Amino acid sequence: MSLISVKEEKCVSCGLCGETCPMGLISFDDSRYPQEREGAEGTCVSCGHCVSVCPNGALALAKYDESEFKAVNESLVLKTEHVEQLIKSRRSIRKFKQTKIEKRDFEKLFDIARYAPTGGNSQLVNWIAVNSRDLVKKIGDAAVEHFKxxxxxxxxxxxxxPFEKMIAYYEEGHDFMFRGAPALIITCAPAEYGLGAVDSTIALSYLDLAAASLNIGCCWAGFFMIAASGSEQIRKMLNIPDHFVFTGCLMAGYSDEKYMTIPPRNRAKVTWMD
Ligand SMILES: Cc1cc2nc3c(=O)[nH]c(=O)nc-3n(C[C@H](O)[C@H](O)[C@H](O)COP(=O)(O)O)c2cc1C
Incomplete structure (x- = not known):
C-alpha cells in the first residue's frame, strides 16, 4: 500500500512536501505530482510534515485520517513577550497544596507534552502519574533506603x-526528596532506544511549562532520579517494565507559593561564529 496519496486537482506542484520530508522520501522526478521514492515505506517516520505543510490540503498519508490533522489557530499565536514571560517566570515549586491533582488536569498536561519532539518521531516516552501523597512518601522512603x-x-x-546529613534530615521529617508533593510525574522508555532520556527531558520540560497555566507547580526531582536509576525496588514500585529504563521525574501539585519577581540568571555564554 502507498504511503501517500495526492488529490491531483488540489496539488499545484509547489514541491513543499518534498522539501520538508526529513527522510527525503518524496520526489517529483517522473511526475508533476509528489511520488514516494522506492523503499519509502520502511523509512517514513510518520511525522506528518508533508501533509501539514501543504497549503492546499492536497496530500494524505495512509497512516493517518485527514481529521487527525488539526488546524493551527492563527489568532492564538503568541508574541515573543508572552513566550518570554512564560519561560522566565517558570519557577521550581517546592510548596504544594495537599489536594490531589484532578485527572482532567493531568490528562491535559500529557496531551500537551506528547507533542514534544522525539528522535525520529519515535514517541517512545511512557508516563507514570503517581497521584497519592502516601505513595509518594513510600517512594521517597525507598529512595532514602537506596541512598543508605x-x-x-x-x-x-x-x-x-552530603548523603548522611540528608538522610538524617529526612528522618527528622524534612522531605528533601519530594518537598511534600502530592504527585510525581515519571517517565520511562525502552532501554534499546538510545534517546529515551533526551526525549523524556524535553517532554517533561514542556509539561513543566504548561503546568503553570493550571496552577500546577513542578520541580525536578534530581535526588530521586539518582536513586531511581539504580534501585530495583523503586523500579518494582513504579511497575517499570523489564526492558524499560527510568528516564526522569518531576514532583508536582497545585502550587502553594507565588513568586513576585524573576530572579537573576547568568548571561548566556555564547560563542558567536558568524
Ligand atoms: C536536573 C535537575 C535536578 C534537580 N533536582 C532537584 C531536587 O532534587 N530538589 C530540588 O528541590 N530542586 C531540584 N532542581 C531544581 C533546581 O534547584 C532549580 O531548577 C534551580 O535552583 C533554579 O531554580 P528555578 O527552576 O526556579 O529557576 C533540579 C533541577 C534540575 C534541572
Missing amino acids: NLIVEKHPVTQRY
Whole structure:
C-alpha cells in the first residue's frame, strides 16, 4: 500500500512536501505530482510534515485520517513577550497544596507534552502519574533506603552530596526528596532506544511549562532520579517494565507559593561564529 496519496486537482506542484520530508522520501522526478521514492515505506517516520505543510490540503498519508490533522489557530499565536514571560517566570515549586491533582488536569498536561519532539518521531516516552501523597512518601522512603545502600557501597556519587546529613534530615521529617508533593510525574522508555532520556527531558520540560497555566507547580526531582536509576525496588514500585529504563521525574501539585519577581540568571555564554 502507498504511503501517500495526492488529490491531483488540489496539488499545484509547489514541491513543499518534498522539501520538508526529513527522510527525503518524496520526489517529483517522473511526475508533476509528489511520488514516494522506492523503499519509502520502511523509512517514513510518520511525522506528518508533508501533509501539514501543504497549503492546499492536497496530500494524505495512509497512516493517518485527514481529521487527525488539526488546524493551527492563527489568532492564538503568541508574541515573543508572552513566550518570554512564560519561560522566565517558570519557577521550581517546592510548596504544594495537599489536594490531589484532578485527572482532567493531568490528562491535559500529557496531551500537551506528547507533542514534544522525539528522535525520529519515535514517541517512545511512557508516563507514570503517581497521584497519592502516601505513595509518594513510600517512594521517597525507598529512595532514602537506596541512598543508605550507596553509602555502604561507597558509591562515587556519595562523594558529591552530603548523603548522611540528608538522610538524617529526612528522618527528622524534612522531605528533601519530594518537598511534600502530592504527585510525581515519571517517565520511562525502552532501554534499546538510545534517546529515551533526551526525549523524556524535553517532554517533561514542556509539561513543566504548561503546568503553570493550571496552577500546577513542578520541580525536578534530581535526588530521586539518582536513586531511581539504580534501585530495583523503586523500579518494582513504579511497575517499570523489564526492558524499560527510568528516564526522569518531576514532583508536582497545585502550587502553594507565588513568586513576585524573576530572579537573576547568568548571561548566556555564547560563542558567536558568524
Ligand atoms: C536536573 C535537575 C535536578 C534537580 N533536582 C532537584 C531536587 O532534587 N530538589 C530540588 O528541590 N530542586 C531540584 N532542581 C531544581 C533546581 O534547584 C532549580 O531548577 C534551580 O535552583 C533554579 O531554580 P528555578 O527552576 O526556579 O529557576 C533540579 C533541577 C534540575 C534541572
